[in-house]
Amino acid sequence: DYLQSTQDKRMFDALTYGLLVGLMVYGLVLFKVFGEALYGFYVLACATGILALSSINGHALRYAFPNWPAAAEFAYGAGPALWAVCKLQFGRRLLRLRHFAPRLDLLVQVITVALLLAVPYAFWGAYPLATFRLVQLSVVGSTAVMVVGALIAMRRRYWPAVLYFFGVAMLLAGIGAIVVASWGWIAWAPNQMNISQGALLAELIVFGVAMGSRLQLVHRSERALAVRTEQLVQALGTDALTGVASRAAFDSAGEARLRDGNAFAVAMLDLDGFKAVNDKHGHAAGDAVLAAVAQRLRERLGHGELVARLGGDEFALLLADRPVHALAELAEGLLDACRAPVRFDGLDLVVGASAGIAVHDQQDETLAQLLRRADRAMYDAKRQRPGLPLAFADEATAAH
Structure with a gap:
């Protein structure tokens, strides 16, 4: 009869403990990934919540410390205080x-x-019962203080505080009822403990959702910062990933060459097989390849020449005036440099490359038109010239 009459309570307790353990694992994963004290205290809040509930429900004495009543007594007094901390x-x-x-x-x-300080005093001090009641009052008072804190943060439009507010408000109502009942201010009812237990569980679930909301907020902030950083770096003329010139710097230098009226050439270079590296080894590997290739290209250019990353795995080069055979020789050396293995995380990553060259020989030609000619030549080399990954925009002038 006893087991039948307490079946619902035992099922509720088991569900509560199971969910708290699940939330603790969730917090441990976040703590392992991000290493912030916030997630560590969430894990500890779940663990001490289990300790507090199991001691109040009598499970600590019955299952955890059946032969150690002093430990069960300590859990009963210390659990709520440590959970509140x-x-x-x-x-x-x-x-x-x-x-x-x-x-x-x-x-x-x-x-x-x-x-x-109240935890050890509750056991070794002169007034343990009074101290325990002060702990109860402190738990309620501190919860009320956090409600106020959540309201202040909400006024600053800090949205994780909204979820926190609802969670802590539910808890305040739940534990407030059991504390005032234990003090004899209202009549005790059998379901009051379940209400407080459910409020504690609901609070920690809502806190878990609030952490997810905070992660989204942090992620959005980091993305906005990355975009702003990219804009600033672009304004300074440098590609943030590779350290070579940005698209803006390339356009500025190219327009200056056009205004000078001197002969020069533009090369477009695109990596072959780069997507496969990204897909197989991850974006960090792809970034390493781009940075290494950019450095090799820059090292092989002469004075006054420029390499820029236009985006993705596409590079553009401003080259000095050379005979066509010298341009071809330079371009082939650049392609060889691109094909050299890149060491990353113990692996040799290899990509290919294709290039197209356009020589500026039309007085009314714009930089955009010159780039389009070089781009078409590059794709001609990529699609129609297996084994010969280099093409000139005007094949009539190419020494091939």
Whole structure:
């Protein structure tokens, strides 16, 4: 009869513990990946939540410490205080209280120290029962403080605080009911413990969702910063990944050559098999190939010549005036440099390359038109010349 009458409670407890363990694993994964204290305190909040609930439900004495009642007694007194400490430290980091509300952050730190001091005093002090009740009151008070902190962060349009607010508000209602009942202010009801237990679980679930929201916010901020950095680097004329000239710097130098009226050539160079490297070994490997190829191209150019990365695996080169056979010899040397293996993470990564060259010999030609001629020659070499990855825009002048 007892087992039948407590079946629902036992199932609820098992579900609660299972979900808390799952949330703890979720937090451990985030902590392992990002290494932030925020995720560490989330894991500790889940673990100490299990400790607090199991001691209050009697499971710590019955299963964890059946022959060690002193340990079960310690868990009963220390569990709620340690859970509150971890929850406070998690909350102040998630809400960025040091940034949004420094005075409130200081208050949270003071409450944390008081709770930590109360743990040993509850067992060895002169008034353990009074200390335990003060811990209960501190848990409720600290939860109310975090509600205020969430409201302050929400006013600053920090959206993870919205989720945190709902989670901590649910908990405040749940633990407030059980604390005032334990003090005899309201009549005790059998389901009050389930309400508080469910509120603790719901809070940690919502906190987990809030962490996901924070990750999205951080990711968006990092992407925006990367875009802004790219814009600044482009404005300075340098490609952020490879260190060679940017498209803007190439256009500026090319227009200057056109204004000078001196003869010069433009080469377009594209890597063959680069997508396969990216797909097989990852983008970090692809970035290493691009950086190495760009450095090799730059090292083989002469004074006043320029290599730029236009995007992806495509490069453009401004070359000095040379005879056609000298241009062909230079281009073949550049292609050989591109084909040399790139060492990355213990692997030799190999790509091919194709190039097209256009010589500026038309007075009214724009830089865009010159680039288009070189680009068409490059794709002619790529598609129609197996084994000969170089073509000139005007084959009538090529010494091939």
